[in-house]
Amino acid sequence: MKIDSPPFDRPLQLDDIRAAGERLAPWIHRTPVMTSKTLDERTGGSIFLKSENFQKVGAFKIRGAMNAMLQLGDAEKARGVVTHSSGNHGQALAQAGQWLGVPVTVVMPRTAPAIKRAATEGYGATVVPCEPTLEARESNVNRLIAEQGLTLIHPFDNWQVIAGQGTAAWELLDQAGPLDLVICPVGGGGLLAGTALTVKGRSPSTRVIGAEPKAADDAQRSLASGSIEPSHDPKTIADGLRTSLGEKPFSIIKENVDSIVTATEPEILEAMRFVWERFKMIIEPSCAVPVAPVYNRQLPVKGLRVGIIITGGNVDLEPLFAELAAKWL
Amino acid sequence: MKIDSPPFDRPLQLDDIRAAGERLAPWIHRTPVMTSKTLDERTGGSIFLKSENFQKVGAFKIRGAMNAMLQLGDAEKARGVVTHSSGNHGQALAQAGQWLGVPVTVVMPRTAPAIKRAATEGYGATVVPCEPTLEARESNVNRLIAEQGLTLIHPFDNWQVIAGQGTAAWELLDQAGPLDLVICPVGGGGLLAGTALTVKGRSPSTRVIGAEPKAADDAQRSLASGSIEPSHDPKTIADGLRTSLGEKPFSIIKENVDSIVTATEPEILEAMRFVWERFKMIIEPSCAVPVAPVYNRQLPVKGLRVGIIITGGNVDLEPLFAELAAKWL
Numbered sequence: 171m172k173i174d175s176p177p178f179d180r181p182l183q184l185d186d187i188r189a190a191g192e193r194l195a196p197w198i199h200r201t202p203v204m205t206s207k208t209l210d211e212r213t214g215g216s217i218f219l220k221s222e223n224f225q226k227v228g229a230f231k232i233r234g235a236m237n238a239m240l241q242l243g244d245a246e247k248a249r250g251v252v253t254h255s256s257g258n259h260g261q262a263l264a265q266a267g268q269w270l271g272v273p274v275t276v277v278m279p280r281t282a283p284a285i286k287r288a289a290t291e292g293y294g295a296t297v298v299p300c301e302p303t304l305e306a307r308e309s310n311v312n313r314l315i316a317e318q319g320l321t322l323i324h325p326f327d328n329w330q331v332i333a334g335q336g337t338a339a340w341e342l343l344d345q346a347g348p349l350d351l352v353i354c355p356v357g358g359g360g361l362l363a364g365t366a367l368t369v370k371g372r373s374p375s376t377r378v379i380g381a382e383p384k385a386a387d388d389a390q391r392s393l394a395s396g397s398i399e400p401s402h403d404p405k406t407i408a409d410g411l412r413t414s415l416g417e418k419p420f421s422i423i424k425e426n427v428d429s430i431v432t433a434t435e436p437e438i439l440e441a442m443r444f445v446w447e448r449f450k451m452i453i454e455p456s457c458a459v460p461v462a463p464v465y466n467r468q469l470p471v472k473g474l475r476v477g478i479i480i481t482g483g484n485v486d487l488e489p490l491f492a493e494l495a496a497k498w499l
Numbered sequence: 500m501k502i503d504s505p506p507f508d509r510p511l512q513l514d515d516i517r518a519a520g521e522r523l524a525p526w527i528h529r530t531p532v533m534t535s536k537t538l539d540e541r542t543g544g545s546i547f548l549k550s551e552n553f554q555k556v557g558a559f560k561i562r563g564a565m566n567a568m569l570q571l572g573d574a575e576k577a578r579g580v581v582t583h584s585s586g587n588h589g590q591a592l593a594q595a596g597q598w599l600g601v602p603v604t605v606v607m608p609r610t611a612p613a614i615k616r617a618a619t620e621g622y623g624a625t626v627v628p629c630e631p632t633l634e635a636r637e638s639n640v641n642r643l644i645a646e647q648g649l650t651l652i653h654p655f656d657n658w659q660v661i662a663g664q665g666t667a668a669w670e671l672l673d674q675a676g677p678l679d680l681v682i683c684p685v686g687g688g689g690l691l692a693g694t695a696l697t698v699k700g701r702s703p704s705t706r707v708i709g710a711e712p713k714a715a716d717d718a719q720r721s722l723a724s725g726s727i728e729p730s731h732d733p734k735t736i737a738d739g740l741r742t743s744l745g746e747k748p749f750s751i752i753k754e755n756v757d758s759i760v761t762a763t764e765p766e767i768l769e770a771m772r773f774v775w776e777r778f779k780m781i782i783e784p785s786c787a788v789p790v791a792p793v794y795n796r797q798l799p800v801k802g803l804r805v806g807i808i809i810t811g812g813n814v815d816l817e818p819l820f821a822e823l824a825a826k827w828l
């Protein structure tokens with residue numbers, strides 16, 4: 171019987187991602203890879219969308235959350251876990267906790283949409299509202315750790331979370347075959363770090379590119395300077411990518427990622443609409459960020475086989491359906 | 500060399516649908532069957548969505564249009580074809596014509612959305628606008644037939660179109676395995692007729708149910724009375740189902756369909772939103788009509804294996820993206 175999860179004091183390795191994939195297989199979907207003749211003809215490349223919008227809880231975040239949760243010791247599981255997130259990681263951790271019977275507490279800004287709080291509570295988690303500042307968030311998490319002995323499962327600055335996120339790219343390589351290029355969004359960097367480690371480990375000649383909103387270009391600036399250069403309260407529709415890079419992901423990204431591209435807000439919306447209309451898939455604005463430079467041909471992909479990680483499909487549909495109801499009911 | 504397509508003077512048979520499937524295979528997608536644990540838990544059944552929203556041109560209509568087009572004689576192909584449709588059938592016929600080099604003319608009401616006209620023209624068809632009345636539509640079609648020798652490919656009152664539409668249910672049975680119940684929407688009746696013939700032919704004990712908007716319940720009334728009872732200018736968000744039953748589809752439907760269920764406008768919107776949110780798929784309002792009675796548990800499916808034909812995903816996303824642009828750009 172494990173009492174506590176082992177310290178993770180060596181660099182993350184490809185085998186950690188392989189092991190995460192085997193650990194996660196019984197719990198999550200092997201999501202489909204979608205293609206579009208229209209997109210291929212427009213770009214001259216072969217574009218493969220690894221569609222994690224069809225994943226459990228509607229986003230890849232269940233991979234990292236569940237991989238971390240599955241490696242807790244029994245004492246840690248009994249005491250429970252805590253995280254801070256107003257988005258998909260909170261819901262993913264809540265779902266993982268519900269599956270394993272582990273109490274989950276999510277610290278969430280009071281300003282988070284009611285629908286996100288309800289979704290997180292719907293998976294059985296306890297939501298602790300806090301002021302919408304970094305300080306309030308951290309002090310609440312630290313207080314809960316001190317008072318209740320909870321284990322922090324950080325949304326991206328956690329090796330097991332990074333290993334879990336890398337399993338999406340692992341599947342993509344198995345499903346799509348050899349790729350010349352893999353692009354994925356970068357916010358805190360967990361997905362990009364896991365993706366880069368996986369792709370460079372299995373196919374060293376494949377380029378790995380991160381994509382982020384122009385309005386939150388901290389990864390591009392950080393990769394250029396060699397140290398983390400945070401964005402401060404960036405305004406972008408890509409709500410999953412407002413976060414700045416974490417230390418652990420950055421240590422992997424700076425060694426394994428070829429470059430970072432950015433997309434403006436109009437480009438993000440245009441690419442999102444294209445995917446909705448042509449792929450008939452609901453994707454979050456954050457997923458449109460890596461699609462944009464391919465769709466608008468700023469990133470040349472002619473003759474290339476290109477994988478893009480589509481991260482999630484959790485969008486607030488209320489405005490659209492309110493309008494339809496007003497028109498038809 | 501065929502000069503003209505043969506007259507179709509015998510009842511449509513299961514083998515016609517099998518042949519249509521083989522004829523269509525090189526041209527169309529074998530669309531996926533999607534499932535949702537949430538929907539299964541909510542209903543107590545196993546629900547399989549045959550997702551023709553992922554089909555070429557975004558709808559099952561390419562099956563019937565292409566099946567009819569592939570059986571034209573060379574002289575008919577050279578003269579070209581005509582249809583009347585402001586929706587998916589017009590786009591589907593235009594695509595089929597583009598593939599085969601057959602000129603396509605689509606008579607469309609002047610009131611049709613510009614986006615639909617543009618989409619049809621985008622596949623190379625000629626759009627002939629007419630007044631938005633049945634008389635204007637028919638007189639324009641008849642004039643084009645008389646003047647240019649065009650062949651009419653009716654959206655649903657055509658045996659080869661019906662045979663083509665039946666191939667979706669054929670694939671569904673292959674993909675999902677034995678089913679207790681198959682539900683599909685009914686407007687003009689081409690899809691329901693093809694589906695019923697396929698399902699009853701291959702699995703006589705499987706029930707086949709048509710679903711239509713309560714506001715356009717002509718199929719329910721027609722099945723009850725035994726003769727076609729049209730709806731007059733029905734108001735429903737399910738724009739694909741405003742049409743009343745055609746003679747040829749009805750001749751099959753009255754022999755092979757077990758019953759017709761209806762959905763109110765709020766029920767249609769509720770089911771459509773559920774599919775968007777949980778399946779992350781964009782479906783048209785018409786597709787939500789057969790989902791509604793299952794989702795809201797008016798049609799008991801506990802313990803049953805249920806197939807639903809999801810007909811298409813062509814939705815005008817402009818209102819949603821206009822709002823997003825206003826908020827973020």
